[in-house]
Amino acid sequence: MTDDNTPEYRPGQGPGPRALTQEEASRLLGGQHFGSLATLKRSGQPHLASMVYAWDPDERIIRIPSVADRIKVRHLLRDPRATFQVQGETVLSYAVAEGEAEVSDVTTRPGDAVVRELLPLFGPIDPADEAEFFERMVQDRRLVIRLRVSHMYGIALDGPLT
DSSP states (O other): OOTTSOOOOOTTOSOOOEEOOHHHHHHHHHTOSEEEEEEEOTTSOEEEEEEEOEEETTTTEEEEEEETTOHHHHHHHHOOEEEEEEEOSSTTOEEEEEEEEEEOOOOOSTTSHHHHHHGGGGOOOOGGGHHHHHHHHHHTTEEEEEEEEEEEEEEEOOSOOO
């Protein structure tokens, strides 16, 4: 025991990880803003990219902004299977979402449906800056990756780490 009467854990001792419920995995996805997207290369090897994202628990969709010519976009157009992982409160806690992704059209004009879908993915934008944001999204050839989640899982390690 430590001085505050909490158990002292050593490698291989203490509570093991527990599986997250669907609700816990969904909350973890909703509580983060960055995660890792895994797409499949032609060789079958995963390609990982750190991404900003937004989770819609009602639709079970992860929305990810991207530039049209990125390798992850090419991977998804060839094979839509993808996996997304987010870190929990400790290095031994995480949630994983699997599914098929669809890639939106590239935004082509300020104010179109794609650029409006991108807007909340970049955080609050001052209304005075909205027109400039829209122009930048068109110039960058931005689009939205929508990962339709068919399966979620994760683990949590509830005990203290030492």
